[in-house]
Amino acid sequence: MNHGDSKLCAPTDARATLDDRDRLPCEFPGQAARPEYAMSSSTRIIVDRSLRHIFRIVSFFSVIALAAMVIFVFAQGLGPFFFPTAPSIAVVLENIPSARINGSLYENHRRAIPLDPEASYLTIEFPLSGTPTRISLPLYRNVEDPGRSIEFPPELQDYLSSPEHLSYTLSFPGSLPGLEPRIHINIPEPPYSFRSFITGREWRPVYRKMYGIFPMIIATLLSALGAVLVGAPVALLSCVLIAEFLPPRLSAAVTGAIELLAGIPSVVYGFFGLMIVVPGIQRLFGSASGSSIAAAIAILSLMILPTIVTIGVTALRSVPATLREASLALGATKMQTAWCVVCTSAKSGLVTGVVLGTARALGETMAVILVAGNSPQIPVSLVSSVRTLTATIALEMGYSAGRHNEMLFSIGIILFLLIFLLNGVIMRLRGKMHTEVSS
Amino acid sequence: MKIERTVALVAAMALLVPALSFAGGRSESGGPTQYTIEVTGSTSVSPLMESFAETYSAAHPHVSINVSGTGSGDGITGANTGVAELGMSSRSLRPTELGFGLDVLTVAIDAIAVIVHPDNPVSGLSRDQVRQIYTGEITNWNQVGGPDRPIAVVSREPGSGTRGAFEEVVDFVDRLVSGAIEFDGTGGVRASVAGNLNAIGYISLGSITHEVKALDIEGVAATGANVTSGAYTIARPFLVLYRQEKTASETDRFLEWMVSPEAQAIVERNYVRIN
Amino acid sequence: MNSSPKFSIKNLNLYYGVFHALKAVEMEIPDRNVTALIGPSGCGKSTFIRVLNRMNDLVRDCLIEGTVLMDNTNIYGPGTDVTSLRTAVGMVFQKPNPFPMSIWQNVAYGPKMQGLRNTAALNEVVEESLRRAALWDEVKDRLKKNALSLSGGQQQRLCIARAIAMQPQVILMDEPTSALDPIATKRIEELMESLKRDYCIVIVTHSMNQALRISDKTAFFLMGEVLEFGDTARVFDDPRHEETSRYITGHFG
Numbered sequence: 015m016n017h018g019d020s021k022l023c024a025p026t027d028a029r030a031t032l033d034d035r036d037r038l039p040c041e042f043p044g045q046a047a048r049p050e051y052a053m054s055s056s057t058r059i060i061v062d063r064s065l066r067h068i069f070r071i072v073s074f075f076s077v078i079a080l081a082a083m084v085i086f087v088f089a090q091g092l093g094p095f096f097f098p099t100a101p102s103i104a105v106v107l108e109n110i111p112s113a114r115i116n117g118s119l120y121e122n123h124r125r126a127i128p129l130d131p132e133a134s135y136l137t138i139e140f141p142l143s144g145t146p147t148r149i150s151l152p153l154y155r156n157v158e159d160p161g162r163s164i165e166f167p168p169e170l171q172d173y174l175s176s177p178e179h180l181s182y183t184l185s186f187p188g189s190l191p192g193l194e195p196r197i198h199i200n201i202p203e204p205p206y207s208f209r210s211f212i213t214g215r216e217w218r219p220v221y222r223k224m225y226g227i228f229p230m231i232i233a234t235l236l237s238a239l240g241a242v243l244v245g246a247p248v249a250l251l252s253c254v255l256i257a258e259f260l261p262p263r264l265s266a267a268v269t270g271a272i273e274l275l276a277g278i279p280s281v282v283y284g285f286f287g288l289m290i291v292v293p294g295i296q297r298l299f300g301s302a303s304g305s306s307i308a309a310a311i312a313i314l315s316l317m318i319l320p321t322i323v324t325i326g327v328t329a330l331r332s333v334p335a336t337l338r339e340a341s342l343a344l345g346a347t348k349m350q351t352a353w354c355v356v357c358t359s360a361k362s363g364l365v366t367g368v369v370l371g372t373a374r375a376l377g378e379t380m381a382v383i384l385v386a387g388n389s390p391q392i393p394v395s396l397v398s399s400v401r402t403l404t405a406t407i408a409l410e411m412g413y414s415a416g417r418h419n420e421m422l423f424s425i426g427i428i429l430f431l432l433i434f435l436l437n438g439v440i441m442r443l444r445g446k447m448h449t450e451v452s453s
Numbered sequence: 454m455k456i457e458r459t460v461a462l463v464a465a466m467a468l469l470v471p472a473l474s475f476a477g478g479r480s481e482s483g484g485p486t487q488y489t490i491e492v493t494g495s496t497s498v499s500p501l502m503e504s505f506a507e508t509y510s511a512a513h514p515h516v517s518i519n520v521s522g523t524g525s526g527d528g529i530t531g532a533n534t535g536v537a538e539l540g541m542s543s544r545s546l547r548p549t550e551l552g553f554g555l556d557v558l559t560v561a562i563d564a565i566a567v568i569v570h571p572d573n574p575v576s577g578l579s580r581d582q583v584r585q586i587y588t589g590e591i592t593n594w595n596q597v598g599g600p601d602r603p604i605a606v607v608s609r610e611p612g613s614g615t616r617g618a619f620e621e622v623v624d625f626v627d628r629l630v631s632g633a634i635e636f637d638g639t640g641g642v643r644a645s646v647a648g649n650l651n652a653i654g655y656i657s658l659g660s661i662t663h664e665v666k667a668l669d670i671e672g673v674a675a676t677g678a679n680v681t682s683g684a685y686t687i688a689r690p691f692l693v694l695y696r697q698e699k700t701a702s703e704t705d706r707f708l709e710w711m712v713s714p715e716a717q718a719i720v721e722r723n724y725v726r727i728n
Numbered sequence: 729m730n731s732s733p734k735f736s737i738k739n740l741n742l743y744y745g746v747f748h749a750l751k752a753v754e755m756e757i758p759d760r761n762v763t764a765l766i767g768p769s770g771c772g773k774s775t776f777i778r779v780l781n782r783m784n785d786l787v788r789d790c791l792i793e794g795t796v797l798m799d800n801t802n803i804y805g806p807g808t809d810v811t812s813l814r815t816a817v818g819m820v821f822q823k824p825n826p827f828p829m830s831i832w833q834n835v836a837y838g839p840k841m842q843g844l845r846n847t848a849a850l851n852e853v854v855e856e857s858l859r860r861a862a863l864w865d866e867v868k869d870r871l872k873k874n875a876l877s878l879s880g881g882q883q884q885r886l887c888i889a890r891a892i893a894m895q896p897q898v899i900l901m902d903e904p905t906s907a908l909d910p911i912a913t914k915r916i917e918e919l920m921e922s923l924k925r926d927y928c929i930v931i932v933t934h935s936m937n938q939a940l941r942i943s944d945k946t947a948f949f950l951m952g953e954v955l956e957f958g959d960t961a962r963v964f965d966d967p968r969h970e971e972t973s974r975y976i977t978g979h980f981g
Contacts, residue, residue, distance in 0.1 A: 099549075106552040126552025178626075181548040198548040220547075220611050221627040293648060302651045303605035305634045336825040340887070343781060344838040344894060345815035354841070359828050388610065388635040399634050409637045412524030413612030416549060419526070 087430065091423035094225075095211070099417050100202035102131040103153065103164065105138070108196035109188065113140035126200065129153075136164065138197060142186055149184075149197075160204050178221040203417055211424065217390040219410070219418040227425060229392045233400035234432075236393060237310045237382070238375035245315030245375075246322060246368050253326035253364070258352040269327055276320030284381030287313040292385055301397040305387030308396040313381050318371035325370060329363020330356055362444055369440040373433060379404040403429050488703045490518045494528015494541030495614045496638050497657045498691045501561060502541055504719050509707060516703050524637075525614035529555070532694040538704050540694035543614030543657070544621075560711045561691040562725040564658035565619050566667035566675040568643070570650045575599040577669035580686075584623050586653060589630030594651070606633040607645050607654035615639070618689030619655050655687075659723035680725045691724070732800075734759040734898060734928040735780060740794035742775060744787065749775050751952045753794075757945070759897075759928045762920060764939035764960065766932075767949030768975065773932050776949065777900050780930065781817035782810050798898075815842065818891030822903040824883030826875035826890070831858075831867050834875045834886055838894040853893050861889035862919055881912025888919065899923065901931040905938065917942050936976055940964055948972045 104126040107113055112121045115138050120127060129136060136151040152165050164182070166174055173184045180201040188194035203223060214226015252272075256265050291312050296304030333356045341351040357364065379402075387399025388409060401409075407422045414422060492502055499522030506518035525542040532540030533553040543563065546555070567583055569575060578586075578597055585591040586604055595601045608629055609616035620626045634652075636642045639660045646654040647664035654665075658675055661667055667675045670687060679685035693711065695704070710716055717726040733756035742750035750772050757763050765773040778784045779796060782803065795802050803813055815838070826834050835854040844850060854871070858864040863885045867878070875886055884904060891899055901920075905913040920929055920942050933939050939946055939960065946963040948956040948971075956963055956972045967973040 104552055106548065108551060123554075125554035126549075177548055183548065198551055200548050200552065218611070218627045220617065288644070288648070296649065296651075302603035303607075303634055303645075303649055305605075305645070334825070336821060336823060337827060339783065339786075340819075340821065340825045340827070340890075341837070341841075342786065343783060343814055343819040343821075344841065344890065345811045345813075346838070346841040347811055350841050354837070355827055383637070384641075389632050391631040399632055401635070409610040409635065410612050412637075413526040413610060413614075414524075415526045415530050415547075415612075418612060419530075 084430075087423055087426045090420055091425075091427040094206045094417050094420045094424060095208045096205055098202040098204050100128065100200070102129050102133075102202065103136070104128045104200045104202075105136070106198040106200065107140075108198065109193050110140050110195045110197070113138055115139075131155075136199070140195070142195060143189070160201055163201055164199060179223045206417075206421075211421075212428075215392065217406070219414070219421065223417070225417075225421045225424075227390075227403065227406070227428065229390050230401055230403045230406055230425070231428065232392050233307065233386070234376060234402040234404070237307055237314055237386070237400065237402060238372055240307070240311035241314030241318055241375040242368065242372050244311060245318045246371065248315070249319050249322035249367070249371070250326060250364060252319070252323050253330055253367075254352050254357065256323070257327045257330035258348070258356060269324070272320050272323050276324060280317065280378060280381045281384070283313055283317050284384030287381060287385035295397065299397045303387065303399065304397075305385060305399050306397040307386065307393045307400045309385040309387075310382050310400065310402070313385050314375045314378060317378060317381060318374050321374050322367040322371040325367035326360075326364050329360040329367065332363070333359045365443050366440060369436060369443075373436055376432060376436070377404060377429070379408045383408060403432075486515045488516050488701065490516065490539060490701075490704050490707060491521075491537040492518060492539040492541060492693075493521045493523055493531045493537040494539075494694075495525040495543040495691075496522040497525075497543040497563065497615050497660070498522075498528075498541035498560075498693075500659060501691060501720065501724060504722075505560075505711060505716060508716075508719060509710060513703075516707065518707070524612065525617075526612050529553070529694055532696065535696075535699065538695065538700060539708075542692040542694060544617040544689060545692070546694075555694045556697045558693045558695070558708055558711065559690045559727055560693050560716075561720040561727060562680060562688050563691055564675050564677070564680045564685055564688045564725065565615060565622070565655050566658045566661055567670060567687070568646050568654050568656060568661065568665040568667055570646060570652060571664070571666045572650055573599065573666065575668065576666075577672060579671055580623060583670065584625050587620075587623065587630060587633070588625050588628045589632075602651050604653060605649055605651040606630055607642050607652050608633045608635050609642060609655075610635045610637050613637070614689070615655065615657060619687065622687045622689070677721065677725045688725070732759075733757055734798065736797045736800075737779075738795045738797070740776075740779065740792070740796060742772075742779065742784070742793075743791040745789040749952050750779070753954050755947060755954060755957055757928065757930060760924060760926070761944040762924050762929045762931060762942050763945040763947065764931050764933055764943035765947050765949060766934070766936065766939050766975070771949040772952040773947075773949040774902055777819075777902055777930055777932050780898065780900055781814050781819055782808075783819070785810060815894045816896050817898040817900060818894055818896035819900040820884070820887050820891055820902070820904045823907050824880055824887055826878070826883050826886050828874065828876055830872045831875050831878070831886060832871040835889050835893050838890060842894075857889040857893040858886075860892050860923070861885045862915065862922075863889055879912070881908050881915060884908060884912065884916060885919065888916075888923075892923075896927065898928045898930065901929065903932050903934060906934060913938075936964075936978075948975065950975075 105115060106126050107120065107123060112119070114120070115127055116129065116133060116136065134153055136153055138149045140147055149170070151167075154163050154165070157163050161180060166182070170184060173186055175183050175185065177183055180203060182199045184197040184199075186195045206225060211225055211227060212231070213228050214224060215228050216222070216224040216226045217229065218224040256268050260268060287309055291309045292304035294304065295301070295306060295309050295312075299308075337355050337359060338351055341355040342348070346354070382402050383405045386401060386405065388401040388405055389399040390401045390406070391398065393400045403425050407425055410418070411422055492506070499520055502520045506520055510517055525544055528537070528540035528542050529546065529550050530540075531537035532555055540555075546557070567578065573594070575594060575597060582591060582597050586597075587606060587608070589606075591597060592604055593601060594604055609619075620629070634645060636645055639656045642654040642656050643660065643662065643665055646652040658667070658677070669675070670685065673679050673684045675685055675687075680688050693708065695708065700708070712727065720726045735755070735757040737753055737755045737757075740750055740753040741748070753776065765777060767773050775784065779792065780798075784790045784792065792804060796804055798813075798817070802808070827837060829837075832854055835857050836850045839850060839853050844853070855864060858867065863882060866882060875883065878886060884907075888899070888904075905916050908916065917938065920931070923929060931943065943960045945958065946960040947954050948963065948967075948969075950971055955969050956967060963972065964976060967976060
């Protein structure tokens with residue numbers, strides 16, 4: 015087979031497989047079919063195209079799955095800021111078999127009875143110990159304090175209690191203990207202001223229905239920042255040691271060990287923190303408990319080490335050996351070479367490592383839950399017990415209902431935005447370094 | 454073009470179908486009458502429900518019972534939406550939850566024990582003292598007759614059935630001192646108290662181990678007998694929630710069995726029987 | 729011409745593990761001259777040039793025997809400071825390898841590492857070195873720009889400027905033009921011509937023409953041995969070995 019023919023044929027084939035997808039490959043004129051090649055060129059085209067379609071379908075599904083997740087979180091999490099928890103006041107009857115509410119009769123009705131949003135009175139007629147009783151309560155719309163949208167006359171105050179904010183219960187003496195007739199009146203929570211969500215300092219989601227996450231935002235940022243301040247320098251020093259100074263075999267062993275460290279489930283770190291770090295901090299500071307932001311920072315800085323080190327070492331190792339040679343040939347020492355040439359050249363990779371480490375610290379949940387103490391307060395000292403955003407979601411998801419549950423999704427949105435912001439930072443830094451290099 | 458699309462689609466399906474089929478429900482093996490009851494909810498009720506499930510399934514091999522302890526809120530929502538046939542709750546229903554119109558069965562009474570480290574010399578507190586500790590008015594053990602040590606307050610997370618019941622009975626609803634340590638699950642609170650000489654916490658009486666010490670409240674020890682007699686007052690019901698009109702006959706029989714003497718004998722091992 | 733040689737190499741043997749890379753090399757390299765090292769790939773000429781500034785120290789399992797005298801001092805003797813040796817013996821590599829920093833920082837790098845911190849002094853060194861490397865006029869307006877934005881030929885001249893900035897006595901060049909186009913090559917060759925007035929230059933090259941054009945002495949390496957060493961004109965016109973003549977005329981390599 016002569017050389018010239020195959021050379022001529024190659025570009026034709028390449029074009030057909032790569033971009034000219036609708037034209038079938040034509041055999042090059044004068045190029046005889048070669049039976050010793052098992053795969054004919056048309057089979058090859060079919061395989062290539064099929065693979066391309068598989069890639070498309072698979073990536074389509076993953077994009078759909080991701081989009082569905084984001085949409086779900088946003089749909090759930092944005093609700094509390096736009097809609098009230100229910101369209102109108104609802105009444106629940108307990109141990110009252112038959113009652114007439116605003117004229118309609120309800121027999122053995124146990125579900126919530128929504129009122130007409132336009133109603134200006136709530137009238138309940140029911141037999142109490144045999145005597146027909148009528149309660150009439152004026153309703154007010156568009157009042158500033160939703161708790162005042164219903165008024166209870168003085169004679170009912172003895173029966174009235176408010177088990178939680180915006181819920182009122184009228185309990186009447188009954189024939190049997192435990193079977194007292196009760197009327198529960200639930201006023202819907204109005205849309206929650208996004209501002210009080212972000213800046214509110216009280217997280218009392220169950221009874222007082224206050225959903226301020228400011229302490230959690232602060233705790234999340236502080237613990238991540240602390241972890242990076244402690245962990246990143248250590249990690250960067252280790253990177254330089256591993257990539258520049260350890261003999262190759264030892265360096266490979268250390269890298270392997272650190273990669274293993276990256277694979278340890280976070281709950282193991284948390285357990286280590288709970289057993290060793292938390293009592294240690296308690297003894298060190300003489301505080302009531304060692305579950306604190308200091309413990310969280312200690313564990314997080316340990317956890318982000320492998321992330322930064324693996325990425326950092328890869329970045330340092332990818333610096334061309336010719337640069338090290340050039341520096342050494344100029345009479346620089348190995349240490350000067352490592353800092354001034356290798357680290358400078360690998361800047362972008364090292365920054366990526368630190369940013370990814372930060373992202374890990376921001377997103378870490380299990381380990382933090384075990385050591386941070388989870389108190390939703392703004393930390394005033396290193397031994398303050400704190401709760402992060404992720405910890406709140408994980409702690410309360412199973413126990414929450416209604417708006418409380420939706421608010422956990424809102425926290426998810428905040429986390430999403432935080433990570434988004436962080437990615438923006440990394441993109442910018444990268445872009446900046448890139449222009450520095452290329453301009 | 455068609456051929457390639459078909460090939461690709463078939464291949465993609467071959468990849469995706471096994472993945473999807475994992476999500477598809479319970480197996481039907483073991484005869485046509487096999488029935489699985491899904492029970493979800495409170496982590497405090499779960500241990501009892503698991504003993505129920507074990508005993509009941511042993512006697513009724515065609516019924517298997519899946520218990521998942523996620524939280525009281527989950528149990529109530531699950532029973533309401535039909536995700537689980539039975540929901541477990543360790544607190545009474547809140548006003549909005551009453552509006553779901555669920556059927557409620559009380560299967561046991563559980564005392565909530567106030568626990569400290571076994572080496573803590575304090576052996577009893579009044580109910581007021583417990584409240585003052587949890588609202589931050591008392592911050593040192595020497596204010597309640599103990600050594601001069603700060604108190605580490607350990608609580609459950611908001612929404613927990615145990616926390617709701619405890620705050621209601623001790624009367625400090627949503628007034629937990631800022632800075633208190635919060636853990637999800639009984640085990641977390643117990644481990645935290647067991648590891649800290651300064652700590653005070655509260656857990657279900659049925660979950661007490663030798664790692665922690667239960668305090669007397671108003672001079673009354675936290676025991677089943679004292680709960681039955683009414684002397685120990687920090688107690689709450691264990692509830693099972695369901696919808697009468699939607700439960701299967703197997704589930705109805707299981708519900709009936711839970712209040713039978715046989716089941717209540719199981720309750721008595723760690724909790725307080727009803728009636 | 730200077731009478732005493734810059735380098736005088738006696739019975740140099742070099743091993744990479746068990747591989748005997750340089751065998752009993754004897755050579756005297758004169759100062760203020762261009763000495764060309766030629767020979768087929770793998771003959772040891774690059775290894776030899778790296779002996780002169782001890783870059784082979786970085787290679788593991790590399791064993792060196794014999795003496796290499798530079799100005800009558802054994803550079804492999806005890807007490808030799810490798811870093812100060814390398815400041816005296818600069819090196820330019822086959823591929824241009826400027827640091828990913830600004831042009832100014834590239835040239836100032838060496839003096840800075842030696843502890844020169846004064847910006848005015850550094851500016852002076854940078855300008856002087858760039859001028860000598862015939863690059864100043866092209867880059868004087870963009871000293872703060874990244875060195876990687878220069879063309880290949882400019883980058884190589886920058887690398888020469890970087891070496892000159894150390895005020896070395898010797899410049900080693902390991903195939904400095906093999907990655908460059910003919911015009912850039914020509915500029916580098918002109919540069920060498922002017923540099924040899926002040927420096928001892930040792931160059932490894934694969935181009936017979938280049939060796940002939942620029943060098944005063946030529947050494948022909950084969951299988952780790954110096955087969956022939958002498959004035960370039962003599963080596964090319966009247967080789968003493970048949971292998972030399974066959975290599976020079978392009979019959980093997």
